[in-house]
Amino acid sequence: MSIQILENAVIDQIAAGEVVERPAHMIKELVENAIDAKATEISVHFEQGGRNVIVKDNGVGIDRAELKLAIARHATSKIQNTDDLWQIATYGFRGEALASIAAVCRLKMISRPLNAEMGAQVEVEFGRLGDVISVGCDFGTTIEIRDLFQNIPARLKFLKSDTAEASQVKNLLKALALANPGVTLRIFYENEMVYFWSAQESAVARTQDVLGEAELFQGEAQIEQMKATAVVASPNRTVGHSRQIWLFVQGRYVQDRGLQAAVVEGFRNFLMHGEYPVAAIYLQCDPEDLDVNVSPTKSQVKFRDSSNAFRVVQRAVRDVMERSPWVKGIVGAGGPSAVPMTSATSEMASASPMPSASQPGVGSLKARPPNYAELIMGDLSAPLAKANAAPLQTPIDATDAAAVRGPQINSQINSQTNSQINRQINPLWSTLEVLGQANLTYIVTQSREGILYIDQHAAHERVMFEKLIASIRSGQIEVQNFLMPPVVEVSEDAAAALMAAKGELAEWGLYIDLLGPSQVVVNGAPALAKSEALPALIEKLANDYVSQGGSHSLENRLADRVATLACHSAIRAGQSLGHEEMKALLEQMDEFPQSSFCPHGRPVYVQQTFRGLERDFGRIV
Ligand SMILES: Nc1ncnc2c1ncn2[C@@H]1O[C@H](COP(=O)(O)OP(=O)(O)OP(=O)(O)O)[C@@H](O)[C@H]1O
Ligand SMILES: [Mg+2]
Structure with a gap:
């Protein structure tokens, strides 16, 4: 033709x-x-x-x-x-x-x-x-x-x-x-x-209308000329697919796997496997940094610098996650979350069923059992010192098994001290009244609004996770050396995989060596880790390295490994906790706004409002 x-x-x-x-x-x-x-x-x-x-x-x-x-x-x-x-x-x-x-x-x-x-x-x-x-x-x-x-x-x-x-x-x-x-x-x-x-003044209000979400939270981030606004639902609201991640670039709805991954990445350690968030992301940039003329339906765009686009979206989401603002609404805005129950607010306290500062334990945590830190919670001493308005020389207990590694110790103390001064602690969890422990697993508490059941393992896991991440990021992780280093039996493959990752593991405080072809010796471990949990931890890590190899990015691996470490170091379900121990855990949770989810994305608490109870009992209709 x-x-x-x-x-x-x-x-x-x-x-x-x-x-x-x-x-x-x-x-x-x-x-x-x-x-x-x-x-x-x-x-x-x-x-x-x-x-x-x-x-x-x-x-x-x-x-x-x-x-x-x-x-x-x-x-x-x-x-x-x-x-x-x-x-x-x-x-x-x-x-x-x-x-x-x-x-x-x-x-x-x-x-x-x-x-x-x-x-x-x-x-x-x-x-x-x-x-x-x-x-x-x-x-x-x-x-x-x-x-x-x-x-x-x-x-x-x-x-x-x-x-x-x-x-x-x-x-x-x-x-x-x-x-x-x-x-x-x-x-x-x-x-x-x-x-x-109907017309709305804000993206949040419109997102609420369109997605039918009652509660949404806004985060922002900017890198150079790129600005991202994230309007997200709390990680309590998830779906099993990625279709509720709405991405907009210069007001254009786009399908972009990279940005979608950035959103999921922003939710890292808040979602369980297979869960996806509800989120609308608005990205603005210099028009010159963007090519919108790449697909006939204009559903795709090309960035001059796609890694900046990824990072700014991830940070905008992270901005919300790190504040975890949904927690306030849950425990009861205007209730204990908004106004800490201290003697300064005694008027409120007396009007509320919540115990005030006069209750034993609140504001006076000295009564906790000795050696509690070593036994269960690692470095509980830090927040306790804060609660007691103690001088800033926070003691770091050196347990019999541990001798703190060389020059890092001083900077560790200093860094903890500084972070105590700087960290804005918003009393929230610690204002809950501990009623007791249920099934050796749940801490039962009440606020003015209702009853909250807190999963002791999940809660402590998050606390440990955040502490470990913070100390690794600051390069000041406290390491304990073992006088009698534990030896762990693993398969030869696993031993080889662990040895290949030796340098990476050392970065977050786990020092291992090969003893025999299938034997790994642990010379040092993060002080926050419970030593009796180390064999199980090493086995889990070995399995992860064998199955995932180097496919994960270092940042992702770090979060995964630290989540594993936190999980193995945290108090377990089935462990009996005393009243003071439970209160101390709530104190620790206050240091980390992210405490409403464990690092694997499971919720840390379940709540039952008094209104709901009243309805169930037919007191109100
Ligand atoms: N609803 C409208 N109100 C006013 N002008 C309109 C409307 N729809 C189309 N036009 C005019 O008709 C022109 C052609 O529209 P058309 O959608 O074909 O092209 P476009 O919007 O300019 O580009 P594209 O093909 O990328 O959509 C527009 O440029 C605009 O001037
Ligand atoms: Mg047109």
């Missing part, structure tokens, strides 16, 4: 195949045009999975003289030259959407700009343009689509069921609503209103 230039009709259909692969893409283009036209109110009616659609907006409208031009290919009011391609501030820039859509449906466009006395209308039948006529209509633009893909039976066959297509439409409309909080949107499917999102 000789080479020929294709007919316009064929060119249009090829382009339509790329731009409007399915009804949802078409509706997205129409709504984006309305938003580009500065509409503040948009309504979308759609039927048959989106094959029949009406989009009406109150935007700037199109002049009668330009109505036909709007539908012509490569006709746009949004950019003029190639430089503009790098400064795009609108959704549209190609002048292609309407031309592509008009080629594959019956389209009617009615528009009236603010200065026009009348509106104008043009119809297009599968690419054949009709005449412009005058009509009476509201200000703004209405586009009506009928019989999408009727002229391309092959494409019709590719469509899924109406329900499946409609759910894609709804999804894209949610994304547009999330990206444009200031726009009121009314969405009707088969003549029934399915969504009404």
